[in-house]
Amino acid sequence: MTTKVFKRPKYLKDAIFHYCPGCGHSIIHRLLAEVVEELDIGERVIGVPPAGCAVLAYFYFDFDMGEAPHGRGAAVATGIKRILPNNIVFTYQGDGDIAAIGTAETIHAANRGENVTVIFVNNGVYGMTGGQMAPTTLAGQNSTTTPGGRDVLRDGAPIDLSQMLAITKGSVYIERTAVNSPKNIRRTKKALTKAFKAQMDGLGFTLVEILSPCPTNWKLSSLDSLKWIDDHVTKTFPLKVIKDEIENRSNLATEAINQT
Amino acid sequence: MTEKLLMRGSHVIGETAALSGCRFYAGYPITPQNELTEYMAGAMDKLDNGTFIQAESEIAAINMVIGASMAGARAMTSSSSPGISLKQEGISYLAAFELPAVIINTMRGGPGLGNIAPAQGDYFQATRGGGHGDYRTIVLAPASGQELAGLTRAAFDYADKYRIPVMLLGDGMMGQMMEPVELPDPLDLDTLPPRPWKLDGAKGRPSQFIRSLFLDTTVEEDHNWKLNRKHQNITRDISKAELFETKDAKMVIIAYGTAARIAKGAIKKVREMGLKVGLIRPITLWPFPSQELIEISRHLRDFLVFEMSTGQMVEDVRLALEGRGNIHFYGRPGGIISTPDEISKVIISLYHRQHLEED
Numbered sequence: 001m002t003t004k005v006f007k008r009p010k011y012l013k014d015a016i017f018h019y020c021p022g023c024g025h026s027i028i029h030r031l032l033a034e035v036v037e038e039l040d041i042g043e044r045v046i047g048v049p050p051a052g053c054a055v056l057a058y059f060y061f062d063f064d065m066g067e068a069p070h071g072r073g074a075a076v077a078t079g080i081k082r083i084l085p086n087n088i089v090f091t092y093q094g095d096g097d098i099a100a101i102g103t104a105e106t107i108h109a110a111n112r113g114e115n116v117t118v119i120f121v122n123n124g125v126y127g128m129t130g131g132q133m134a135p136t137t138l139a140g141q142n143s144t145t146t147p148g149g150r151d152v153l154r155d156g157a158p159i160d161l162s163q164m165l166a167i168t169k170g171s172v173y174i175e176r177t178a179v180n181s182p183k184n185i186r187r188t189k190k191a192l193t194k195a196f197k198a199q200m201d202g203l204g205f206t207l208v209e210i211l212s213p214c215p216t217n218w219k220l221s222s223l224d225s226l227k228w229i230d231d232h233v234t235k236t237f238p239l240k241v242i243k244d245e246i247e248n249r250s251n252l253a254t255e256a257i258n259q260t
Numbered sequence: 261m262t263e264k265l266l267m268r269g270s271h272v273i274g275e276t277a278a279l280s281g282c283r284f285y286a287g288y289p290i291t292p293q294n295e296l297t298e299y300m301a302g303a304m305d306k307l308d309n310g311t312f313i314q315a316e317s318e319i320a321a322i323n324m325v326i327g328a329s330m331a332g333a334r335a336m337t338s339s340s341s342p343g344i345s346l347k348q349e350g351i352s353y354l355a356a357f358e359l360p361a362v363i364i365n366t367m368r369g370g371p372g373l374g375n376i377a378p379a380q381g382d383y384f385q386a387t388r389g390g391g392h393g394d395y396r397t398i399v400l401a402p403a404s405g406q407e408l409a410g411l412t413r414a415a416f417d418y419a420d421k422y423r424i425p426v427m428l429l430g431d432g433m434m435g436q437m438m439e440p441v442e443l444p445d446p447l448d449l450d451t452l453p454p455r456p457w458k459l460d461g462a463k464g465r466p467s468q469f470i471r472s473l474f475l476d477t478t479v480e481e482d483h484n485w486k487l488n489r490k491h492q493n494i495t496r497d498i499s500k501a502e503l504f505e506t507k508d509a510k511m512v513i514i515a516y517g518t519a520a521r522i523a524k525g526a527i528k529k530v531r532e533m534g535l536k537v538g539l540i541r542p543i544t545l546w547p548f549p550s551q552e553l554i555e556i557s558r559h560l561r562d563f564l565v566f567e568m569s570t571g572q573m574v575e576d577v578r579l580a581l582e583g584r585g586n587i588h589f590y591g592r593p594g595g596i597i598s599t600p601d602e603i604s605k606v607i608i609s610l611y612h613r614q615h616l617e618e619d
């Protein structure tokens with residue numbers, strides 16, 4: 001008799017990803033579906049996909065999803081969550097989407113402490129539009145619009161949006177992880193779980209930034225892309241818990257309940 | 261409710277929105293419509309399930325409305341000309357998503373920062389879709405406090421019925437003026453038709469999504485034709501205009517909103533002098549009440565379009581009449597409010613120039 005030890009997660013549709021070989025979006029999609037299943041929130045989760053390589057995410061996830069205009073995920077999620085506070089709402093956004101055109105919406109959603117979860121996939125380029133410089137492109141890194149490499153004096157230095165968001169009072173949990181090794185993939189899943197749980201407890205704005213490979217636009221092999229994350233990307237964007245006030249906020253929330 | 265209340269126009273919109281089941285408002289301050297945003301802050305606060313958000317920008321506000329509408333709420337945003345420009349991307353998405361939403365534009369002088377005086381320079385933007393792509397929004401043009409109430413209620417109902425963004429197009433005069441109003445009865449939200457398309461979690465039904473991306477050109481074409489059929493139904497069903505003193509008229513003025521009120525004043529003056537002049541006041545700007553114009557063109561030849569712009573609606577008049585009649589235009593852009601005296605002079609000289617007193 002055979003036992004099934006590996007299967008498609010319940011909340012991934014039976015569809016083939018359109019992502020390039022070696023792209024991190026596929027791994028992140030799987031992790032997300034697993035977390036939704038394990039937390040048993042598939043019937044109340046609502047996802048907000050971006051304009052970016054993950055724009056077609058509604059073809060892959062088997063729960064409700066509503067598309068946002070490029071960069072406006074946090075505002076759309078705000079509207080959904082305020083109407084349906086008992087649902088679990090997340091956005092899924094690339095670095096261009098969240099840290100360039102959507103910076104304002106993201107910072108203000110965090111500052112208001114919107115009780116939503118942001119999944120921020122940092123692949124250092126504009127993948128969907130063909131590999132232009134992103135706000136997170138590393139200093140010296142080539143892209144189609146920085147042919148000689150990103151010159152920080154001309155193009156600005158890579159932006160650490162997660163760090164910026166950590167300063168806001170409304171954010172409760174922000175962690176940067178990666179999906180370039182089994183260990184980091186497990187850590188990413190843990191971070192996603194933690195973020196969703198904090199939202200389920202009503203604690204406020206949570207965000208997981210995931211360093212993710214883009215072999216196509218980095219012009220590297222899949223394996224070299226994984227190594228590039230360790231050797232280069234994490235030097236500018238170190239993997240760490242950037243902010244974690246979950247414990248504090250939970251205690252405050254319990255106190256408030258006890259007092260009333 | 262049968263009692264008459266003396267209310268400021270912007271408050272009429274806000275109170276009627278709340279009475280009409282609006283449970284979500286997001287907006288960004290801009291004069292001359294801050295009274296509405298401020299009113300909504302209080303109105304939403306009074307409800308146990310109302311949400312008010314002072315957004316970080318008009319872009320954020322319209323996208324919050326998109327989210328609230330996806331989640332099934334009656335949602336509204338408001339702004340004035342420059343802010344409405346910023347909302348256009350979101351309005352285009354609302355149209356593509358087929359989501360109901362209500363947008364109030366209190367027009368001001370422009371282009372650019374312009375000024376805060378009443379103007380009608382956003383007619384093209386409002387009636388041609390405004391954002392990118394092949395779509396329309398329903399555009400309603402109130403001209404009195406009572407009509408602000410009626411059309412605000414209608415805006416929410418049309419938005420739901422046709423799953424389309426609806427814009428109420430007014431100006432600072434409309435928003436500031438105090439008139440006696442009878443507000444509509446509060447709407448029981450449970451009586452609204454169900455929204456099977458809304459996103460509220462895939463519980464007891466298959467998962468669903470709302471999108472505007474159709475990479476397959478034939479699918480995008482079908483989507484556009486679907487929207488177009490809806491536009492045709494709307495044009496057939498809701499086009500509306502007020503006719504004033506048109507029965508014996510030899511000439512009619514065509515004007516909407518504040519301009520129509522001024523025109524009415526002028527018509528009363530010239531009627532006293534024996535000039536047979538009437539008014540056609542479009543209440544729906546899109547769909548444009550072309551049939552009403554065509555009907556009247558059977559009895560008279562001279563149409564004077566009066567707008568607080570250099571001439572925008574006049575193009576729709578020409579399109580509607582297709583060469584029937586003489587179409588004249590008088591306009592004052594930039595926030596200038598013509599007086600009834602000024603308009604009556606325009607009418608009198610045109611009346612004589614066209615020898616209308618003769619036949």
Ligand SMILES: Cc1ncc(C[n+]2csc(CCOP(=O)(O)OP(=O)(O)O)c2C)c(N)n1
Nearest residue numbers: 051052053070094095096097125126127128
């Ligand atoms: C208003 C607007 N501007 C530009 C675009 C084009 N566009 C689509 S996705 C994208 C950036 C994608 O990069 P990123 O957010 O980093 O996500 P990735 O594709 O790398 O996953 C851009 C610029 C758009 N859809 N809308």
